[in-house]
Amino acid sequence: MTNLNATRSRFDLPEGLVYLDGNSLGPVPCDAAAAVTRAITDEWGELLVRGWNDADWMESSTRIGDRIGRLIGAPEGTVIVGDTLSLKVYQALAAALELRPERNVVVSDSGNFPSDLYMADGLFRTMGSSHELRIVAPDAVSDAIDESVAVVLLTEVDYRTGRRHDMGALTAAAHAAGALTVWDLAHSAGAIEVDLAGCDVDFAVGCTYKYLNGGPGSPGFIFVSEALIDEVRPALSGWLGHETPFAFDLDFRPDPGIGRMRIGTPPVLALAALDVALDAWEGVEMADVQARSIELSERLIAGVEASCPTLDLASPRNPDNRGSQVAFRHPEGYAVMQALIACGVIGDFRAPDLIRFGITPLYLEEADIDRAVEILIEIMASDAWDTPEYRKRKAVT
Numbered sequence: 001m002t003n004l005n006a007t008r009s010r011f012d013l014p015e016g017l018v019y020l021d022g023n024s025l026g027p028v029p030c031d032a033a034a035a036v037t038r039a040i041t042d043e044w045g046e047l048l049v050r051g052w053n054d055a056d057w058m059e060s061s062t063r064i065g066d067r068i069g070r071l072i073g074a075p076e077g078t079v080i081v082g083d084t085l086s087l088k089v090y091q092a093l094a095a096a097l098e099l100r101p102e103r104n105v106v107v108s109d110s111g112n113f114p115s116d117l118y119m120a121d122g123l124f125r126t127m128g129s130s131h132e133l134r135i136v137a138p139d140a141v142s143d144a145i146d147e148s149v150a151v152v153l154l155t156e157v158d159y160r161t162g163r164r165h166d167m168g169a170l171t172a173a174a175h176a177a178g179a180l181t182v183w184d185l186a187h188s189a190g191a192i193e194v195d196l197a198g199c200d201v202d203f204a205v206g207c208t209y210k211y212l213n214g215g216p217g218s219p220g221f222i223f224v225s226e227a228l229i230d231e232v233r234p235a236l237s238g239w240l241g242h243e244t245p246f247a248f249d250l251d252f253r254p255d256p257g258i259g260r261m262r263i264g265t266p267p268v269l270a271l272a273a274l275d276v277a278l279d280a281w282e283g284v285e286m287a288d289v290q291a292r293s294i295e296l297s298e299r300l301i302a303g304v305e306a307s308c309p310t311l312d313l314a315s316p317r318n319p320d321n322r323g324s325q326v327a328f329r330h331p332e333g334y335a336v337m338q339a340l341i342a343c344g345v346i347g348d349f350r351a352p353d354l355i356r357f358g359i360t361p362l363y364l365e366e367a368d369i370d371r372a373v374e375i376l377i378e379i380m381a382s383d384a385w386d387t388p389e390y391r392k393r394k395a396v397t
C-alpha cells in the first residue's frame with residue numbers, strides 16, 4: 001500500500017493555502033531548487049559542454065521517459081520526454097497517418113483540448129492533404145469509427161468536466177475498424193491508473209507540468225507501442241532522432257527505438273526539475289492514488305451538494321467515468337472562483353461556466369477538502385463573489 005502521507009511532505013505548499021489546481025500546474029517539490037541549482041553549478045558550471053557525456057544529459061530524455069512509463073503502463077524503452085505536448089500531438093498524429101495512407105478521416109471529440117484539434121488541422125494543411133477531422137460528441141466516438149478512419153485522436157480525461165473515455169474499449173473499436181489510436185494523457189498521467197500496453201494503445205502523448213509536478217513549461221512526452229516503433233517515421237525528423245547524430249550524415253536515418261521521436265536538444269535544466277519531481281512517485285502505485293482520489297472527490301462532491309444548491313455537478317457522478325478532477329457549473333463561475341482564490345482556495349475556471357478542482361492525493365488530504373468546502377459554502381451563502389472586482393477577467397483563467 002502506498003504511503004501517501006509521506007509524499008505530502010515532499011512538496012512545498014504555501015502555509016494556509018488549499019491547492020486544488022494541480023491538474024493545471026503541480027506544486028514545487030521541496031528538492032527542486034537544489035536539484036536545478038546542482039544542474040547549473042556542478043554540471044553546467046563545472047562540466048560545461050562535457051556535461052552531455054559526463055552528466056548523462058543526452059540519456060536523460062529516455063531515462064526520465066521510462067520513469068513516466070511506469071506510471072502509465074508503458075514498457076521500458078517506449079516513452080521519451082522532450083518538446084511540448086502540442087508538438088508531441090503533431091508528431092504522433094503525423095506518424096499514425098503515414099501508417100494508414102489509404103484513409104483520410106481523423107476522429108476526435110468536442111471535449112478535446114483545442115490545441116490537439118488545432119495541431120491536427122495545421123498538420124493537414126502542412127501535408128496539403130484532403131484529410132477530414134470528424135469531431136463528434138464524446139459519447140458518439142465509438143459510432144463514428146468506420147473503415148474510412150485512419151486515426152482516433154482522443155484525450156482520455158476531459159480537461160473541463162473530467163469525463164473519462166474507456167481507453168480499452170475505444171482502442172479495440174479503432175483496431176477492429178483498422179484504425180490507429182493516439183491518446184492524450186494530459187489529465188491522466190499521474191492522475192489515474194493507465195495501462196497503455198494492456199489497452200494495446202498505438203501512440204500516447206502527455207505533459208509533465210500538471211499531475212507530474214515538473215514545473216511550468218516542463219517538457220511533454222510521447223509513447224509509441226513496441227509493435228509500431230520500427231515502422232514509425234518521425235515527421236519532425238530532427239538531428240537527435242537520428243541513429244547516429246554525431247556522424248552528421250546528410251540523410252535522416254531514424255534511431256532504432258523511441259529515440260527517433262526526439263527532435264532536438266533536450267531542455268536539461270527543466271529535466272533536472274522534472275527528474276526530482278518524479279522521485280515523489282517512487283513506491284507509489286497508481287491504483288492507490290486513484291482509490292484515494294475517488295475518496296477525496298466524493299467528499300468534495302458530497303460537501304458541495306449538501307450546502308450549495310446553485311452549484312451543479314458537471315463531472316460524471318460515477319467515479320469510474322471520471323478522471324481526478326471535479327467541476328461544477330455556475331453562471332458566474334469566474335467570479336466564484338476569484339472569491340475562492342482570494343480566500344486561499346486555489347482552483348480554476350474554464351469558460352463558459354465551470355469551476356474546476358484538481359484532486360491530487362500526493363499532497364492533499366481530507367482537511368484540505370473540508371476547508372475548501374467550508375469556504376465555498378460561506379462564499380455562496382453570503383454572495384461574497386458578487387463584486388465587480390471578482391468579475392474582472394484576467395488573461396489566464
Ligand SMILES: *Cc1c(COP(=O)(O)O)cnc(C)c1O
Nearest residue numbers: 084085086113115155159186207
Ligand atoms: C494541457 C493540455 C495541452 C497543453 O499543451 P502544451 O503544448 O503543453 O501547452 C494540450 N492538450 C491537452 C489535452 C491538455 O490538457
